[in-house]
Each structure stands twice: as structure tokens, then as C-alpha cells.
Amino acid sequence: MNRITPVALFLVIIIAAVGTFAYFVSPSSGSSSQTSSSYNSTMEITLYANANGWNYNSTHPNPTLYAKTHVLLEFKIIEQDNFPHTFTINPGPNESQSNAFINVNIPAIPGTVVWVNWSFSSPGLYTYWCVVHPETMVGQLIINSSANSSSSPSVIQGSNLGNGSTVNSVEYWAHEEF
Amino acid sequence: MNFSFELAIFGSTIAVLIIMGFLLYFFVQDYRKSLLSKEMETAPKEQANAYLSRIRRELSFSAFIMDDSKSIGIRYLITSLAFFFIAGLAGVGMRISLWYPNPSYLTPIQYNILLTEHGTLMLYGWATGSILGLGYYLLPSLLKIKKDSLGVLNSIMYWFFAVGGLLLIFSKSTASWYFYYPLTDQLTQAGGGQFSFAALIGVLFILTATCVASIIFLKMIFLDRDEKIRISSMSLFVWSIVATAILIISSAPISMIADGMVIYDLINPIYFTGANSTALGYAIMFWFWGHPIVYVAVIPAFGLIYELLPKYVGKPVYSYSSGVIALLLLMIFSGTVWGHHLFNSGLGTLWDMIFSTTSFIVAIPSAITVFNWIATIWSGKVKLTLPMMFILNAIVDFIIGGVTGVMQSDVGVNALIHGTYWVTAHFHFILLGVTTGMAFAAIYVLFPTFTGGRRYNSAMGKLHFYLTAGGTYVMTIPWALGGFEGMPRRVAGYFGIFQSYQDAAAIGGVILGIGQLIFLINFVYSAYKPVTISNDNILEEASS
Numbered sequence A: 001m002n003r004i005t006p007v008a009l010f011l012v013i014i015i016a017a018v019g020t021f022a023y024f025v026s027p028s029s030g031s032s033s034q035t036s037s038s039y040n041s042t043m044e045i046t047l048y049a050n051a052n053g054w055n056y057n058s059t060h061p062n063p064t065l066y067a068k069t070h071v072l073l074e075f076k077i078i079e080q081d082n083f084p085h086t087f088t089i090n091p092g093p094n095e096s097q098s099n100a101f102i103n104v105n106i107p108a109i110p111g112t113v114v115w116v117n118w119s120f121s122s123p124g125l126y127t128y129w130c131v132v133h134p135e136t137m138v139g140q141l142i143i144n145s146s147a148n149s150s151s152s153p154s155v156i157q158g159s160n161l162g163n164g165s166t167v168n169s170v171e172y173w174a175h176e177e178f
Numbered sequence B: 001m002n003f004s005f006e007l008a009i010f011g012s013t014i015a016v017l018i019i020m021g022f023l024l025y026f027f028v029q030d031y032r033k034s035l036l037s038k039e040m041e042t043a044p045k046e047q048a049n050a051y052l053s054r055i056r057r058e059l060s061f062s063a064f065i066m067d068d069s070k071s072i073g074i075r076y077l078i079t080s081l082a083f084f085f086i087a088g089l090a091g092v093g094m095r096i097s098l099w100y101p102n103p104s105y106l107t108p109i110q111y112n113i114l115l116t117e118h119g120t121l122m123l124y125g126w127a128t129g130s131i132l133g134l135g136y137y138l139l140p141s142l143l144k145i146k147k148d149s150l151g152v153l154n155s156i157m158y159w160f161f162a163v164g165g166l167l168l169i170f171s172k173s174t175a176s177w178y179f180y181y182p183l184t185d186q187l188t189q190a191g192g193g194q195f196s197f198a199a200l201i202g203v204l205f206i207l208t209a210t211c212v213a214s215i216i217f218l219k220m221i222f223l224d225r226d227e228k229i230r231i232s233s234m235s236l237f238v239w240s241i242v243a244t245a246i247l248i249i250s251s252a253p254i255s256m257i258a259d260g261m262v263i264y265d266l267i268n269p270i271y272f273t274g275a276n277s278t279a280l281g282y283a284i285m286f287w288f289w290g291h292p293i294v295y296v297a298v299i300p301a302f303g304l305i306y307e308l309l310p311k312y313v314g315k316p317v318y319s320y321s322s323g324v325i326a327l328l329l330l331m332i333f334s335g336t337v338w339g340h341h342l343f344n345s346g347l348g349t350l351w352d353m354i355f356s357t358t359s360f361i362v363a364i365p366s367a368i369t370v371f372n373w374i375a376t377i378w379s380g381k382v383k384l385t386l387p388m389m390f391i392l393n394a395i396v397d398f399i400i401g402g403v404t405g406v407m408q409s410d411v412g413v414n415a416l417i418h419g420t421y422w423v424t425a426h427f428h429f430i431l432l433g434v435t436t437g438m439a440f441a442a443i444y445v446l447f448p449t450f451t452g453g454r455r456y457n458s459a460m461g462k463l464h465f466y467l468t469a470g471g472t473y474v475m476t477i478p479w480a481l482g483g484f485e486g487m488p489r490r491v492a493g494y495f496g497i498f499q500s501y502q503d504a505a506a507i508g509g510v511i512l513g514i515g516q517l518i519f520l521i522n523f524v525y526s527a528y529k530p531v532t533i534s535n536d537n538i539l540e541e542a543s544s
């Protein structure tokens, strides 16, 4: 047996195992390192995935959404038109796929509901859009800092337990701009 | 003319690579010539390769350039061992992160990446790869094959396998080893799932290699073997490869078609989530192969037990014919039970009853096999060597795994334990105890051959055994208990009431990890000891 075969085998295996582990847990390049932050209340926002606009049947096909930091935004996205869509959010006023920190595919069966939950830690202007229809499906999301942001982690109970238990401070304010 | 530094570096790198390639090629040709006997040096490649695959062969990286069957086997063994350590580290990583109920050092997305890589690499990389490796390595000597053709095809298929594994790793998919649509299609912020299509292509590559290798195994067994070996006296390991190969060829293509359709769905969803199709369609096509692959992972291990047990007991297998019949029955029945993975998916009560019944029937050939082993042990006197310890542990683990399997095949019980750690415990008993344990037993048996006449350090080997066997129990028994109370699997965090189970399992996982590290250290340490014994081994029989 060749003198270097056993050591080479050992090194190859160890380096492969440790290297791939580091690769698996590393954030991938291109996507921002943002993570969903802690939250102390939740808010539900309904959007329709439709090639003509995120809320095509309303007077505001692509509403500007207002929300606060440290609020868990529960985006309820309903497929409407048999076309594939994505729900994508990136910071800034313009669409940018490389800065997107949310990029979720919506299956093309009308009626499919996809939930996307996110809580922002920093206030600012964000863009939500669809990668497949960047011209017609794009809107703005404005995050203001919350006045009383307590950092204590809160456990949110499911609001649909059906046993009459209500959830603290669930707020529904998907404002629209006029 | 101005001098371009980059171009100079680029040019000289290419030149050095070409020269190194040539050198490597000539070194390997030299090595190959040194293995061949005088009259074989001028023989046609088919015969020279057949000669090379019948002699005792050491582990060598030259195998990556030679294309006789034994070299292909060595390639698969080295690669699958690397996949085992990659996937094992991912498994231990998940276990440690589950120490606390809330996701600790792994975010849920990172956890899902590790979960997917662990499942796919263990099943496709390690279980399948080590079986292909042992098949290619052992079949030529067990069958004394007359010719070894198709070396180029074997070699290409090996590279399919290796590249498939790399694609799985680089995909960082979060879709779990099922690749259910639309989960496959979800893009997540850590990049998980972004390249699920690459993982699917990787699976397709590996399955292609597996199917082609299976056909080549059948060709080797039925066409190329020495005439003196009659079908009715082929060794039981060969029979187990027959069963495995037929099982692979008859079920993997269905899943490959489904994978291809999902890849198309990623671009234009029409097959499994289109307006008039169902996601269940994919699940059915996947499990048509998803169940057989778990038997692909154990049947060759059964063959190894049949092969090694008599050598350590001193008596032939209690009943050869019932051994063959049980292996073939396992092959047939395990093609009919895939529905037991879909009891809660709405196949309908009638189908559930049918699959429940067929799953119970699988217990019969499994029991024949186990009783055959027990009778063999009973009839002789046990020599408790290291491989024998792995065998005994494998038998116990298979009994536990089989009983838990039959339990969860009851439709009612299944509704309780489906999606819990009970299932994870069921298959880790078998995949760790039988598949992995027997692969290690075979490596220990082949160690003198691999290293050209060296003996492994038996104290370290025993430690490896005790940590592996003990770690398996410490990890899987809490899983089974917690699972029966509803501890969900595949989650990065859990309810606090399950913490004691999860912590116990975490300790087991760390023990397992340390055990495998000791195996690796032992392997390298012992390979540098002086040559003390012959390079023969009991698996390939003394006379060649």
C-alpha cells in the first residue's frame, strides 16, 4: 500500500466533512444576511397573486403597505390566475433580486394560499414584487419603528384554535394610501 | 509587445496540469502493470481486467483511473465513505442543535438544509454507494468472472454517481429527501432550496448510475461467471445482489420519471400542481421507489451476514435454500408495500388495508431470514471477533427495527406515530445497525487486503463497535419513546416536554460521532503498522 494513501484518505474525508458542514450552515452569497427579528404582536396582510397586480380587483392593484418594526407580518398570498408567481421583498425603492431576503414561489393553482411570515427589525422603505411579473406586480412596503418595542420574546398562540381563546394584540392594519 | 502577467500564470497552470495528468496516467499504468502477471501483460484488456478484478487488491487512489471492476469498487467505497462522514457530521450537528427546545445554533432553514443533506447523502451516497462498492469489489472474486468488459461504462457511471453527490451537496436544498412538490420550489433566505433543481438532477445522476450498475451486476452474475459455479451453489451474497439489482431496476425508473417531471414543474407547473393534477401523484411515484430503496439498503447487508456468519460459527448456513427463497420473497414483497408511507395521505381505506396487509406479509421472509441466522448460530460455536460482534448487533437491531416497522404498518397505530420520531427511530435502528454496521464489518474483514497484510488495532475496533452500537441505542430508544408520545420529526425546535428525550438522543448522537472518528483514526493508524499477516480475507475465500 502506498505510504501516502491512508493519510490522504483521512485528510480528504475530514476536510470534506468539515468543509461541507461549514458550507451548509453558511448564508449563501447574494442573499442578504437579514433575518426575521423577534416580535411582540402580529398583523395579517392579504395579497392576491395575479399577473395584473397584487390586488387587481380593488381600486389599488398594488397597495402601499404600512407596518411597524417588531411586528410579525403574516402575508397571506392567494393564487388567482393560474400563472406562476413569486413573492419577493428587498430593501430600497427599486426591485433587486440580489438583495431580496424573501423570495417565495406561489404554486399556479388558483386558490392556493401561501403564508409568508416576517418581522422587520429596521425601519425603512422596502419593495415587494413578483420576479415573473416585475412590471405589473410591484408595490412599496413602509416600515416605521414601533414606539414601545419591548425585546421580550413573546409566544404567539395560534389564533385559529377554535376554542375561543383570543390572541393578545393582534392588529389588522393594512393601510392603503389615497 | 507588453507582457501579461495573468496570461503567463494561466498558461503555466494549464501546462503544469497537463504534465501532471500525463505523469499520473503513466504512474497508474505502471502500477497496473506491476499488478498484472507476465502472461497477462499482453492479454486483451477484457481478460487483463478480469485478472485484475480476481486478485487481492489494495486500497489505492489509482483506482480512480483504472477501470476494472475491483477498481470501480474501490472508487465507490472511498467516495461513499466520504459521503458517510459528510452526512454523519450533518446528523450530529442537528442532534446537538436540538439540545434546547428553541432552535439554538441552527436556524430552522439551516436545520432543514442539514436534514435534507443528511437524508439524501446517507441513502443515496452511503447506503447505495457502499453497496455498489462492495458489489463491484466482491462479485468478481466470488464468481471468478471470465471476462470484465464494459469498464468504460462502469467508469462513466461512477462519475455520474460522484457528480450527483456533489450536486446534492451544492444544491443546499431544504426539500427533505422526498422532494415533494411544491416544497421543492420554495426559495428561502439562507439560500436553501434555491437550487433544488440541482439536487433533483443529482438524484437522477445517482439513480442512473445505480440502475446501470445493477444491470452490470446481473450480467456479471448470469453471463460472466465461471462455469464451475452453478446457480444453485452461488454464494448468498451473490443472491442478495441479484435481489437488490432486480429491485432497483424495477422501481427506480418510476421515481426518476417523477423527478424529471418535478424539474419541469419548477419551470412550468403542469404535472403535480397544475389545475387538474394532484400532488399525491408525485408522492405515489416517489414511494414506489422510496420503499424499495430501504430494502436495497438492507438486502446486501443480509447477504454479508449470510456470508460471514458461517465463518465465525464454524458451520454452514443452516438452510441455504430457504435463505435464497427469503431474499427473493423480500425482493418481491417490498415492491408491493410502498403505500404504507401514505396511510395518512388519502389513498382510501381499501388501499390502506391492502398495503397494511402486504406490510405484515413482509414480516414472513424477514423472520425466515432471522431464524435462519439464529439456527446457524445455534448449530455452531461462536467465535466473538469484531465482525461477529457487528453481526450479532445487526441481528438484534434488525429485530427491533422490523418489529417497530410491523407495528407502524397498522393503519390505526400509524395515524398516531406518523410524522413522529418513532419513524426516525424505526429506520435508524436498521440503517445504523444493519446497513452501516455490516458495511463496517466488511471493511474490517477486508482490512488486511486493503492494506496489503496489516492488522487493524482490535482495541480501537472494539471501541468503535461499542460506541456505534451503544450510541445507536442511546439515540434511537429515546426517539422511539418520545415519538410514541407525539414528538414530531423534522423540526428545528420542539415543545419543552420532550426535552429529556431530545437531550438523551443528543448524547447518543455525539457518542456515535466519536465512534466513527475512532474508526477513521484506527484505519490510518493501523495502515502504518508493519506487514504481519497475509493479505487474504475470509470474504473472498482463501483460494483465488
Ligand code: HEM
Binding pocket: B294, B295, B297, B298, B340, B341, B359, B360, B362, B363, B366, B401, B402, B403, B404, B405, B406, B407, B408, B409, B410, B414, B417, B418, B419, B423, B426, B427, B430, B431, B435
Ligand atoms: C419488517 C419490515 C418493515 C416494515 C413492515 C416497515 C414499515 C414501515 C412503515 C409502515 C413506515 C411508514 C411510517 C410512517 O411514515 O408513518 C416505514 C418507514 C420507513 N422505513 Fe420501514 N419497515 C420495514 C423495514 C424497513 C427496513 C428494513 C428499512 C431500512 C433499511 C426501513 C426503513 C424505513 C425508512 C427509511 C422509513 C421512513 C421514510 C421516511 O419517511 O423518511 N424499513 N416503515
Ligand code: HEM
Binding pocket: B088, B091, B092, B094, B095, B115, B116, B118, B119, B120, B122, B123, B126, B127, B176, B177, B178, B424, B428, B431, B432, B435, B436, B488, B489, B490, B491, B509, B510, B512, B513
Ligand atoms: C451518524 C449517526 C447518525 C446521526 C447522528 C443521525 C441523526 C439524524 C437526525 C438528527 C435526523 C433528523 C431527525 C428529524 O429532524 O426528523 C436524521 C434523519 C435521517 N437519517 Fe440519520 N443519523 C445518523 C445515521 C444515519 C444513517 C447511517 C442513515 C442511512 C443510511 C441515516 C438516514 C437518515 C434519514 C433517511 C433521515 C430522514 C431525513 C428526512 O426526514 O428527510 N441516518 N438522522
Ligand SMILES: [Cu+2]
Binding pocket: B290, B291, B294, B337, B338, B340, B341
Ligand atoms: Cu416502506
